[in-house]
Amino acid sequence: MIPSDYEYLRKFLKERSGLDLSDDKQYLIESRLLPLARKSGLPGIGELVQAIRGGAAPLAGQAVEAMTTNETFFFRDKAPFDHFRELIMPELLRARTSRKSIRIWCAASSTGQEPYSLAMCIKEMGLAMAGFRVEIVATDLSEGVLEKSKAGLYSQFEVQRGLPIQLLVKYFKQSGELWQISPDIRAMVHHRRFNLLHDFTQLGTFDVIFCRNVLIYFDQPTKDNIFRRLAGTIERDGFLVLGAAETVVGLTGAFEPQPERRGVYRPSATQSARLAGKPAAAPQLAALAGI
Structure with a gap:
């Protein structure tokens, strides 16, 4: 993932969900968004960014959801x-x-x-x-x-x-x-x-x-x-x-x-x-x- 794509995704995710990613979280984006890109028929993160920039609203929403941490369990922390x-x-x-x-x-x-x-x-x-x-x-x-x-x-x-x-x-x-x-x-x-x-x-x-x-x-x-x-x-x-x-x-x-x-x-x-x-x-x- 090139730096400009990472910076775009950081800004995009913060505006859409409040998620604040530090400079060293490229691995997190790659691990969660690369499967989404491939599922959508895109070869990589760069093409996913291009699609989002181009106004692919469903894909943008899916990207936000993919980055959301959903870890939970019953009576968590008691x-x-x-x-x-x-x-x-x-x-x-x-x-x-x-x-x-x-x-x-x-x-x-x-x-x-x-x-x-x-x-x-x-x-x-x-x-x-x-x-x-x-x-x-x-x-x-x-x-x-x-x-x-x-x-x-x-x-x-x-x-x-x-x-x-x-x-x-x-x-x-x-x-x-x-x-x-x-x-x-x-x-x-x-x-x-x-x-x-x-x-x-x-x-x-x-x-x-x-x-x-x-x-x-x-x-x-x-x-x-x-x-x-x-x-x-x-x-x-x-x-x-x-x-x-x-x-x-x-x-x-x-x-x-x-x-x-x-x-x-x-x-x-x-x-x-x-x-x-x-x-x-x-x-x-x-x-x-x-x-």
């Missing part, structure tokens, strides 16, 4: 889901006794293991959720991973990664060599293709936002911009959950960390005061799933 069960949901159940509804956003949800893990956590709460309605909005840049998530079909390897055996037996049915998650769990998750570089207001407001292991791929100005918009999308008493390698500290004053709950943040006092006068209306993206 601690965020412990915090969800032990801190986040109990507090929200107390705070939402009048409206009886909770909205959760899983940003960069990939093939669905994260939103479905949250849905199973909620189902496992049983009678505590009586009368409450929950909507989990799962968004991702890639249409391909969203389609897999909607189907809820996973291989033996995928269900063995982080999923407790009792939940596999309870919420999955074997279909040939695959496992399909139950319809009632799938009904709790609404899927939508969405780019984190775009306007958040169309999504409405949320009580909980899981935005894990995606900001690490963005540069500082992009992170700052996303945090600012997340602050305008979360309820003033809501929760933001980030990945283990991500933090708001030193980046924004809109959120503050929760003591002894690594990766969990809430709107700061200043941000909460600002949000206090904001209407809490949220557009319904799908029918809320009754628990």
Whole structure:
């Protein structure tokens, strides 16, 4: 790959997805885009770049998807889901006794293991959720991973990664060599293709936002911009959950960390005061799933 093609792809990917590649990531582009080029009948990266420059929109979208990291598994990193069960949901159940509804956003949800893990956590709460309605909005840049998530079909390897055996037996049915998650769990998750570089207001407001292991791929100005918009999308008493390698500290004053709950943040006092006068209306993206 010649330097000018690499520089074009760096700029193209940053504009389209926020992905910020350093000077030494040529190998990453070659490993992920060369198979796409050959699948499209092109001999190499140079011809792929020419096609994208020439306005081949489908190919451009496929290139962005190919460069997106979709690594995920059920109950990934465990601690965020412990915090969800032990801190986040109990507090929200107390705070939402009048409206009886909770909205959760899983940003960069990939093939669905994260939103479905949250849905199973909620189902496992049983009678505590009586009368409450929950909507989990799962968004991702890639249409391909969203389609897999909607189907809820996973291989033996995928269900063995982080999923407790009792939940596999309870919420999955074997279909040939695959496992399909139950319809009632799938009904709790609404899927939508969405780019984190775009306007958040169309999504409405949320009580909980899981935005894990995606900001690490963005540069500082992009992170700052996303945090600012997340602050305008979360309820003033809501929760933001980030990945283990991500933090708001030193980046924004809109959120503050929760003591002894690594990766969990809430709107700061200043941000909460600002949000206090904001209407809490949220557009319904799908029918809320009754628990």
